[in-house]
Amino acid sequence: MGEPIREIAGLTIQGMDLHGRGWAKYNNKTVLVETALPGEVVDVNVYRKAKGELLARPTAIHKFSPERVEPTCKHFGVCGGCKWQNVSYSSQLKFKTQFVEKAFKQLEHLGLPTFRSIVPSENLLHYRNKMDYGFTGRRWLTKEEMADGPVTEGLTGLGQHPSGAFDKILHLDECFLLEEPGNTLRLAVKQFADKQGISFYDQRNRTGYLRQLIIRNSSLGEWMIILMIGNADATDAKKVLDFIETTFPQVKSLFYVINDDLNDSIFGKELVHYKAQQYINERLGDVGFRVGPLSFFQTNHAQAIKLYDVAAELADLKPTDTVYDLYTGTGSIALYIASRVKHVTGIELIPEAIADAWDNARRNEITNVHFIAADMKDVIRKDYFKNMPKPDLLITDPPRAGMHPKVVDALLEAEIPRIVYVSCNPVTQATDLLGLSKKYRITAVQPVDMFPQTYHVENVVSLELI
Ligand SMILES: C[S@@+](CC[C@H](N)C(=O)[O-])C[C@H]1O[C@@H](n2cnc3c(N)ncnc32)[C@H](O)[C@@H]1O
Structure with a gap:
C-alpha cells in the first residue's frame, strides 16, 4: 500500500457526474472534484476515497470555464447547499438535461421520443418554501x-x-x-x-x-x-x-x-x-391547501404549478377519466386535476398528509376524490385493480428511491391505458421505466427545473399501453 494521494496538480475536468461534480481521470482512477466545471484545469486536495473514487476540492484553478459565474452567497464552496451557484443558469439547465439523457441511456433501445426542452425556474434564488x-x-x-x-x-x-x-x-x-x-x-x-x-x-x-x-x-x-x-x-x-x-x-x-x-x-x-x-394556508391554481408540519409539499411553489401543468398536459385529462395519484402527499396533484376528470384516488404513506388531503378536499368542496393512507406496496398489489373501477390514467410521483418492484409488477398486471411518471430522480425513474417497458411505450419526456443552483432535476414522462 502506497501513501494516500493528497494533492493532484493540473487535472483537466472532463465532464459532470450525476451528483454535479466535475470528473477527471488520474492514474486510472476517477477524481470527483466539487465545484469544478468541464474544461477547467485544476489543482485539487483529495479529502476522501469512496468506492475506489477520489473525492476532491480544488485548491487552484489554472483554466476557468466560460460557464463559471460569481456565486451570490459568501458560504458557497463550504456550505452543502446550492452547489451550482458558480454555474451560469443556462449551463445548469444544459447539465440537468444531460443528466436525464445519461440516466435514460439504458432505455435507448426502446426508441425514445425527442426530449422536450427543460422548463426553467421562474426564480433562481429565494425559491424554497x-x-x-x-x-x-x-x-x-x-x-x-x-x-x-x-x-x-x-x-x-x-x-x-x-x-x-x-x-x-x-x-x-x-x-x-x-x-x-x-x-x-x-x-x-x-x-x-x-x-x-x-x-x-x-x-x-x-x-x-x-x-x-x-x-x-x-x-x-x-x-x-x-x-x-x-x-x-x-x-x-x-x-x-x-x-x-x-x-x-x-x-x-x-x-x-x-x-x-x-x-x-x-x-x-x-x-x-x-x-x-396547526397548518399554513397555501394555494395552487384554484385549490386552497392546508399544509401541516408533517406534510410533504413541493418546495418550489412557482415551479410546482408548472410541474403539475406539465403532468396534466401529458396525462391528456378527460372528463370521463378514473385516475389514480400514487404518492399523493397532501393530495396536491389529485386536487389540482380533480375538476377535469371523473374521479381521483390518492394514495400516500403518511397518515397526517392524508388527513390534510381529506381536509383540503372538503374545504375546496371537491367531492370526486378518495384518499388512502398506506404503504404503496401494500395497496397496489397484483390483484388490487380487479375489484376497483378500471382506471384510465395513473399518475405516480414517488420519492427519490423510485417505486417498489412489487408496485411496478402490479402496474404491469393492471394494464392501465396511460401512465404519467413524475420523478425527482431520473436514475431510479429510468429503472422503473425499464420494468414498465414490457407493456408500455414512452411517449414524452419533459425535464423541469425545480431546484436552481443544485444539480437536482425533476422529470415527467408519459407512457402509453402497447
Ligand atoms: C415526491 S413526494 C410527492 C408528493 C405529491 N405528489 C406532491 O406533488 O406534492 C413523494 C411522496 O411519497 C410518499 N411516500 C414515500 N414512501 C411511500 C410509500 N412507501 N408508500 C406511499 N407513499 C410513500 C412521501 O411521504 C411523499 O409524500
Missing part, C-alpha cells in the same frame, strides 16, 4: 478562521451541513433559499438563544438543547416554525417560540418536537402544537 437549519454548539470553522490559532469563542451556530460532513454544522450569516424574513428570522433566533444562554446541540456527544429550526412558508405569506429540541423539558423551546411569535407576525403556526434520537427526522417523534394554527 421549506428549510431545515441545524443548531450546533461547535460550529464548523473555515481554514481562514483557524489560520490565527484555535478559536475558543463564538462557537455556536445555526445553519447547514458543510459539503460532505453530515455530522457538522456551518453557521450561515446569509442564505438565499427562503425569501425574507427567512434569513432575518434565523439570525434573530440564534441571537436570542445566545443571549438567553440556551444550549445548542452537540452532534458528536449528543448533548445540548436546541437541535433544529425548521422554517416553512407559503405563497400566501404564512410561515410555520418547528423547533426541534434534544430533551422533553420544553421551557426554553417555549421562550424561543414566544420570541418568534412576537417578533415575526407572519408566523402563523408554531410547533416543537422532542428528539433525543441519533437522526434529525421529525417523523415518529413527539411533535407538539404550541400556538396559533
Whole structure:
C-alpha cells in the first residue's frame, strides 16, 4: 500500500457526474472534484476515497470555464447547499438535461421520443418554501478562521451541513433559499438563544438543547416554525417560540418536537402544537391547501404549478377519466386535476398528509376524490385493480428511491391505458421505466427545473399501453 494521494496538480475536468461534480481521470482512477466545471484545469486536495473514487476540492484553478459565474452567497464552496451557484443558469439547465439523457441511456433501445426542452425556474434564488437549519454548539470553522490559532469563542451556530460532513454544522450569516424574513428570522433566533444562554446541540456527544429550526412558508405569506429540541423539558423551546411569535407576525403556526434520537427526522417523534394554527394556508391554481408540519409539499411553489401543468398536459385529462395519484402527499396533484376528470384516488404513506388531503378536499368542496393512507406496496398489489373501477390514467410521483418492484409488477398486471411518471430522480425513474417497458411505450419526456443552483432535476414522462 502506497501513501494516500493528497494533492493532484493540473487535472483537466472532463465532464459532470450525476451528483454535479466535475470528473477527471488520474492514474486510472476517477477524481470527483466539487465545484469544478468541464474544461477547467485544476489543482485539487483529495479529502476522501469512496468506492475506489477520489473525492476532491480544488485548491487552484489554472483554466476557468466560460460557464463559471460569481456565486451570490459568501458560504458557497463550504456550505452543502446550492452547489451550482458558480454555474451560469443556462449551463445548469444544459447539465440537468444531460443528466436525464445519461440516466435514460439504458432505455435507448426502446426508441425514445425527442426530449422536450427543460422548463426553467421562474426564480433562481429565494425559491424554497421549506428549510431545515441545524443548531450546533461547535460550529464548523473555515481554514481562514483557524489560520490565527484555535478559536475558543463564538462557537455556536445555526445553519447547514458543510459539503460532505453530515455530522457538522456551518453557521450561515446569509442564505438565499427562503425569501425574507427567512434569513432575518434565523439570525434573530440564534441571537436570542445566545443571549438567553440556551444550549445548542452537540452532534458528536449528543448533548445540548436546541437541535433544529425548521422554517416553512407559503405563497400566501404564512410561515410555520418547528423547533426541534434534544430533551422533553420544553421551557426554553417555549421562550424561543414566544420570541418568534412576537417578533415575526407572519408566523402563523408554531410547533416543537422532542428528539433525543441519533437522526434529525421529525417523523415518529413527539411533535407538539404550541400556538396559533396547526397548518399554513397555501394555494395552487384554484385549490386552497392546508399544509401541516408533517406534510410533504413541493418546495418550489412557482415551479410546482408548472410541474403539475406539465403532468396534466401529458396525462391528456378527460372528463370521463378514473385516475389514480400514487404518492399523493397532501393530495396536491389529485386536487389540482380533480375538476377535469371523473374521479381521483390518492394514495400516500403518511397518515397526517392524508388527513390534510381529506381536509383540503372538503374545504375546496371537491367531492370526486378518495384518499388512502398506506404503504404503496401494500395497496397496489397484483390483484388490487380487479375489484376497483378500471382506471384510465395513473399518475405516480414517488420519492427519490423510485417505486417498489412489487408496485411496478402490479402496474404491469393492471394494464392501465396511460401512465404519467413524475420523478425527482431520473436514475431510479429510468429503472422503473425499464420494468414498465414490457407493456408500455414512452411517449414524452419533459425535464423541469425545480431546484436552481443544485444539480437536482425533476422529470415527467408519459407512457402509453402497447
Ligand atoms: C415526491 S413526494 C410527492 C408528493 C405529491 N405528489 C406532491 O406533488 O406534492 C413523494 C411522496 O411519497 C410518499 N411516500 C414515500 N414512501 C411511500 C410509500 N412507501 N408508500 C406511499 N407513499 C410513500 C412521501 O411521504 C411523499 O409524500
